[in-house]
Amino acid sequence: MRPSLLLLLALACVANAQHQALIDYLEKRLLAIEDRISLWQEQTARYASELRELKVQMVSQLESLDKEKEALRINLDTVGTRVDRVERELDYLETQTGPQPCVDVDDKLIEQQVSLVQEKQKSKYFQLxxxxxxxxxxxxxxxxxxxxxxxxxxxxxxxxxxxxxxxxxxxxxxxxxxxxxxxxxxxxxxxxxxxxxxxxxxxxxxxxxxxxxxxxxxxxxxxxxxxxxxxxxxxxxxxxxxxxxxxxxxxxxxxxxxxxxxxxxxxxxxxxxxxxxxxxxxxxxxxxxxxxxxxxxxxxxxxxxxxxxxxxxxxxxxxxxxxxxxxxxxxxxxxxxxxxxxxxxxxxxxxxxxxxxxxxxxxxxxxxxxxxxxxxxxxxxxxxxxxxx
Missing domain, CATH: 2.120.10 (Neuraminidase)
Known part of the structure; x- marks a missing residue:
């Protein structure tokens, strides 16, 4: 009976040692996972902070662009108004300014004009x-x-x-x-x-x-x-x-x-x-x-x-x-x-x-x-x- 008891004791010791080794291994894996989770949390926090900073910068730039766009629109409206005013003034001047009368017309020039008119009369289109x-x-x-x-x-x-x-x-x-x-x-x-x-x-x-x-x-x-x-x-x-x-x-x-x-x-x-x-x-x-x-x-x-x-x-x-x-x-x-x-x-x-x-x-x-x-x-x-x- 004594050898059997010793064998059982030896097997129990081996089983305890294996169990302890498995527990140690699992603890090491858990610690490694915890370290990675901690690292991920730190990186996530850093990315979130950077995104917040980028968002603030983008909002600021968009506000600046909106102000510049509004200023440009106002300038374009002003320019358009001025152009329309100039066109109206030009149209008005054209309607008000008639042809200047001719003075001291040379007789030869009159003869040339008469001949041109006669040529036009010859080639005139017959109106319906x-x-x-x-x-x-x-x-x-x-x-x-x-x-x-x-x-x-x-x-x-x-x-x-x-x-x-x-x-x-x-x-x-x-x-x-x-x-x-x-x-x-x-x-x-x-x-x-x-x-x-x-x-x-x-x-x-x-x-x-x-x-x-x-x-x-x-x-x-x-x-x-x-x-x-x-x-x-x-x-x-x-x-x-x-x-x-x-x-x-x-x-x-x-x-x-x-x-x-x-x-x-x-x-x-x-x-x-x-x-x-x-x-x-x-x-x-x-x-x-x-x-x-x-x-x-x-x-x-x-x-x-x-x-x-x-x-x-x-x-x-x-x-x-x-x-x-x-x-x-x-x-x-x-x-x-x-x-x-x-x-x-x-x-x-x-x-x-x-x-x-x-x-x-x-x-x-x-x-x-x-x-x-x-x-x-x-x-x-x-x-x-x-x-x-």
Whole structure:
């Protein structure tokens, strides 16, 4: 029995030693974990402190930036007010300062002027109407709505008093939106309630017009003028104009190669070619056959031009800047030689949202229908008589 007892004692001692070793190991691991937790707590506290300091710095910098932004806004408002005041004063001076009378005119100079007048009389365009009005100033502006994309055309029928309104949204679509009246258009939530007319080919640019229930537009596929009857939705005629090597007529509206216009005389084409790519050209078209009746090379530059329109046989070209500012009529060309850019008043448009994508004149109402960054705008005009030669 004694050896068995000794063996049990020995086993008990070994078990106690192993148990103690396990306890020591566990205690060491716990101490190591506690050290790591302590280190993590210290690091977390330090990060939290640094984040608080960074937050304080950011708040301070944001407050400083807000103050600087407010000061800059006030300065810009002041500058804008001064610019508007200067423009109004310039407009006032232009209206008050008339041409200086000529004195002691030489007889030879008079003879030269008479000969020039006679030459103009020989090449004068044969007017279809007795219209002799020209723009004096923009009397009023009315923003009706914002429908569609940044570029497009909206216009009424320029040859009828039907009251129908037409929307050409974008610069490369094949759909025309028709409203029964301007009132229906303003009351509508968008284009969903309009009548939709499908064109045989997509239009290109913003040169579309509607005249006597017919839409005239430049086809995207072949760069030709299409005559589309809106009453029965059929193409009645098309023509490729005798102009070669088109370039965009307005450098600020590069999608438009040919801008069609309607006035009291009928249908016009405003265009430019590579042969005279610095300046805009003008052509009178027959509304029935689409034949070219007469063409003119104007002295109106393409550079920084954004739109154009014709009133009583006079082309008005609207200019702007690369960063859209205040549009202005800066060049005028009269096919009868009665008005020149030097004689015509410098007409400024009221400041708006961006730049004109299109401007269409309606001779029935003497209004301009303009598309500006998706906004549909009406301009009421002050008119005066041209000076007869």
């Amino acid at each position: 109407s007795d219209c002799s009005d020209m723009i004096s100033s923009i009397k009023a502006m009315k923003i009706l709505k914002r429908v569609g994309g940044p570029r497009g055309v909206w216009t009424k029928d320029s040859g009828l008093n039907s009251g129908k309104l037409y929307i050409f949204n974008s610069t490369d679509r094949d759909t025309v939106y028709e409203f029964a009246s301007v009132q229906d258009f303003t009351r509508s939530a968008g284009l969903a309630l309009s009548s939709r007319l499908k064109l045989p080919a997509a239009f290109k640019g913003t040169g579309q017009v509607v005249y006597k229930n017919v839409a005239y537009y430049v086809s995207e596929a072949e760069d030709k003028i299409v005559k589309f009857d809106l009453s029965n939705a059929t193409t009645t005629d098309s023509a490729i104009l005798p102009f070669q090597d088109y370039v965009p007529v307005y450098t600020l509206n590069s999608e438009t190669l040919i801008d069609l216009a309607v006035d009291e005389e009928g249908l016009w084409a405003i265009y430019a070619t590579r042969q005279s790519d610095r300046y805009i050209s003008l052509a009178k078209m027959d509304v029935q056959s689409l034949d070219i009746e007469q063409m003119w090379d104007t002295n109106c530059p393409r550079e920084n031009a954004e739109a154009g329109f014709v009133i009583c046989g006079t082309l008005y070209v609207v200019y702007n800047t690369q960063q859209p500012g205040r549009s202005r009529v800066q060049c005028v060309f009269d096919v009868n030689g009665l008005v020149s850019s030097d004689e015509a008043p410098l007409v400024y448009f009221p400041k708006r949202y961006g730049a004109h994508a299109s401007i269409k004149y309606n001779p029935q109402e003497a209004l301009l229908y303009a598309w500006d960054d998706g906004y549909q705008i009406l301009y009421k005009l002050d008119m005066k008589k041209k000076l007869e030669i």
